[in-house]
Amino acid sequence: xxxxxxxxxxxxxxxAAYVYAGARRMPYAEGGIPGPGFAPTWISVLxxxxxxxxxxxxxxxxxADCFLAGRAAAVRILSLGAAMVAAALLIPLLGMVTTxxxxxxxxxxxxxxxxxxRITAAAVLVPLALLAVFQVWLKVPFPKGPLGF
Amino acid sequence: METLQHxxxxxxxxxxxxxxxxxxxxxxxxxxxxxxxxxGPPAGVAILxxxxxxxxxxxxxxxFAGIYYGAMYGGTITSVLINIPGEAASVMTTLDxxxxxxxxxxxxxxxxxxxxxxxxxxxxxVILMFFAPWLAGVALSFGPPxxxxxxxxxxxxxxxxxxxxxxxxxxxxxxxLFLAVVGVDVMTGLPRFTFGQLxxxxxxDFVPVAMGIFGIGEVLVSLEDESAGDAGAxxxxxxxxxxxxxxxxxxxxxxxxxxxxxxxxxxxxxxGATTASxxxxxxxxxxxxxPERFGHGAIEGVAGPESANNAAAVGALVPLLTLGIPGxxxxxxxxxxxxxxxxxxxxxxxxxxxxxxxxxxxxxxIGNAMLVVLNTVFIPVFVAAVRVQKAVLAALIxxxxxxxxYSLENSMFSVWxxxxxxxxxxxxxxxxxxxxxxxxxxxxxxxxxMAVRQSLKxxxxxxGIFISRPLSAALLTVALAxxxxxxxxxxxxxVAGGRKVPEIPAPQR
Numbered sequence: 240x241x242x243x244x245x246x247x248x249x250x251x252x253x254x255a256a257y258v259y260a261g262a263r264r265m266p267y268a269e270g271g272i273p274g275p276g277f278a279p280t281w282i283s284v285l286x287x288x289x290x291x292x293x294x295x296x297x298x299x300x301x302x303a304d305c306f307l308a309g310r311a312a313a314v315r316i317l318s319l320g321a322a323m324v325a326a327a328l329l330i331p332l333l334g335m336v337t338t339x340x341x342x343x344x345x346x347x348x349x350x351x352x353x354x355x356x357r358i359t360a361a362a363v364l365v366p367l368a369l370l371a372v373f374q375v376w377l378k379v380p381f382p383k384g385p386l387g388f
Numbered sequence: 389m390e391t392l393q394h395x396x397x398x399x400x401x402x403x404x405x406x407x408x409x410x411x412x413x414x415x416x417x418x419x420x421x422x423x424x425x426x427x428g429p430p431a432g433v434a435i436l437x438x439x440x441x442x443x444x445x446x447x448x449x450x451x452f453a454g455i456y457y458g459a460m461y462g463g464t465i466t467s468v469l470i471n472i473p474g475e476a477a478s479v480m481t482t483l484d485x486x487x488x489x490x491x492x493x494x495x496x497x498x499x500x501x502x503x504x505x506x507x508x509x510x511x512x513x514v515i516l517m518f519f520a521p522w523l524a525g526v527a528l529s530f531g532p533p534x535x536x537x538x539x540x541x542x543x544x545x546x547x548x549x550x551x552x553x554x555x556x557x558x559x560x561x562x563x564x565l566f567l568a569v570v571g572v573d574v575m576t577g578l579p580r581f582t583f584g585q586l587x588x589x590x591x592x593d594f595v596p597v598a599m600g601i602f603g604i605g606e607v608l609v610s611l612e613d614e615s616a617g618d619a620g621a622x623x624x625x626x627x628x629x630x631x632x633x634x635x636x637x638x639x640x641x642x643x644x645x646x647x648x649x650x651x652x653x654x655x656x657x658x659x660g661a662t663t664a665s666x667x668x669x670x671x672x673x674x675x676x677x678x679p680e681r682f683g684h685g686a687i688e689g690v691a692g693p694e695s696a697n698n699a700a701a702v703g704a705l706v707p708l709l710t711l712g713i714p715g716x717x718x719x720x721x722x723x724x725x726x727x728x729x730x731x732x733x734x735x736x737x738x739x740x741x742x743x744x745x746x747x748x749x750x751x752x753x754i755g756n757a758m759l760v761v762l763n764t765v766f767i768p769v770f771v772a773a774v775r776v777q778k779a780v781l782a783a784l785i786x787x788x789x790x791x792x793x794y795s796l797e798n799s800m801f802s803v804w805x806x807x808x809x810x811x812x813x814x815x816x817x818x819x820x821x822x823x824x825x826x827x828x829x830x831x832x833x834x835x836x837x838m839a840v841r842q843s844l845k846x847x848x849x850x851x852g853i854f855i856s857r858p859l860s861a862a863l864l865t866v867a868l869a870x871x872x873x874x875x876x877x878x879x880x881x882x883v884a885g886g887r888k889v890p891e892i893p894a895p896q897r
Binding site: 244251255258261265268269270271273275278286288290292295306308312315316320323327331335339342343346347350351352357361365366369377380381 | 439441442553554555556557558559560561562563565566569573575576578580581604607608611612613777778779780782783784786787788790791794795798800803804807810811814815818819821833837840841844845848849
């Protein structure tokens with residue numbers, strides 16, 4: 240956990256440096272009045288201060304538990320993450336409704352859901368209900384796939 | 389008298405069938421959110437935001453407020469029955485509530501929580517009704533320096549009160565402020581940190597960020613624990629829920645004390661319902677003649693914190709409605725929603741549209757009454773919801789989130805943004821960076837920047853304007869105290885330690 244903590248603070252420090260460099264390319268003040276670079280400059284300072292103070296605190300804090308509670312937990316979290324990314328990639332190709340039906344089926348199966356009839360019903364009915372609310376009622380045009388929805 | 393007239397007008401609005409429907413929808417959804425571990429009130433409000441954009445803002449706010457205080461009721465059920473708080477503000481209830489359940493007294497624990505929440509919610513709404521117009525009147529005299537100072541104070545309170553580590557709170561706040569400056573600078577037209585993405589020219593959209601951090605992030609974190617959410621729960625009958633005379637005698641004062649403490653703590657930006665319930669529990673144990681009963685099924689340990697968290701949910705609306713400063717993560721999401729509706733909460737809105745505020749306050753009386761019915765007559769239904777499989781719940785939350793966030797701009801960019809912030813939210817939670825300062829800073833960041841720039845324009849670049857005006861100086865002094873005071877004990881310990889041990893101890897690795 241402490242390693243993850245340190246990596247996070249170092250990433251934050253690097254990002255603060257990026258924000259500072261970006262801010263330097265903008266006018267800090269124009270005629271005594273803060274310009275577009277004023278806020279980002281001070282934000283980068285605050286970010287760096289937060290990261291440094293956290294880094295100092297992690298040096299003296301007691302060792303904490305592992306970042307994730309075991310391999311099974313990591314598999315569940317990574318599976319859902321991968322399924323979400325796959326869904327975002329597939330929505331423009333297969334359409335919103337088809338993708339979400341597949342997403343629910345795949346996710347519930349991988350995460351250990353029980354009761355096929357109920358899972359299939361949820362996988363079909365929930366995207367259709369969302370289609371009714373968003374596309375029919377709120378007039379949101381969902382991406383369509385080869386099946387026409 | 390004027391307040392009562394506003395309330396009467398408010399009831400006319402709140403009792404409109406459409407508003408009654410949304411109040412009911414809000415409290416039912418809130419109750420479910422409270423029951424289901426892995427999703428909290430900020431996530432619930434954020435996920436539902438896109439579905440409300442076609443509504444009128446009063447109906448939407450009535451629903452959101454219902455979700456907020458409904459979740460406070462719902463969180464109790466899992467705390468008592470399966471020792472898992474449905475949401476953070478119900479943590480203290482696990483201590484005595486679950487012990488009561490193990491002793492066969494789950495019914496009275498849930499009953500006193502429902503009745504206590506109802507009484508506290510009603511008392512807090514009465515205080516809000518009389519206190520808010522006064523505060524809004526004071527805020528009308530605020531200029532840009534006072535507003536800038538007020539926002540700095542809100543940030544200081546949020547860092548000091550929500551974060552176990554203020555340093556992490558500061559980092560989270562800075563990240564939120566950074567997100568707020570993304571997009572075209574309104575004063576000069578210069579694009580800032582848009583990463584070559586055209587949609588970012590309009591600024592970082594608040595909803596995908598909030599949905600990602602609170603919705604997706606919470607779902608990912610909840611998957612770590614396989615057991616939570618799949619636990620079975622006892623079946624309850626209506627007759628089991630009513631506390632007996634002795635229970636009432638023990639709970640009367642804790643409910644009243646919890647109501648007042650909860651409202652006051654909730655009204656402080658950053659403190660929120662969780663802090664309120666913790667303070668209430670500590671107070672009840674301190675005032676009790678038998679503190680040894682606490683942790684072993686003392687009903688006061690349920691009545692006080694449950695009343696306090698509900699009163700705090702109402703108290704958190706005070707700074708939002710009167711000053712435009714959200715007091716908690718949920719009210720920050722609500723503020724983001726109102727801004728999308730084109731409404732900026734604050735003293736002007738309060739003065740110019742008392743019907744809107746009155747409707748919201750009146751709906752809270754009605755919502756609390758609905759909730760006490762839901763939590764007695766319909767409690768077996770919500771107990772059944774505890775048994776929803778976590779796998780199904782996770783898939784459905786992500787599905788709602790994807791559709792909702794897509795509908796904002798009809799664009800996949802928002803979906804990708806939400807997934808990105810879902811990942812960031814997961815790491816923030818795992819590494820104990822509090823998300824509330826980030827969301828608060830994202831919502832208020834641009835206003836703070838404008839207030840600072842306007843103030844310095846007024847003073848021709850002289851920073852002294854912030855300390856030469858009494859109110860601004862006072863607010864900044866309190867903000868400074870909020871940052872410095874919590875650090876003093878640690879500094880004192882370090883100095884004292886330094887006297888005893890001349891060498892600086894080597895850091896533990």
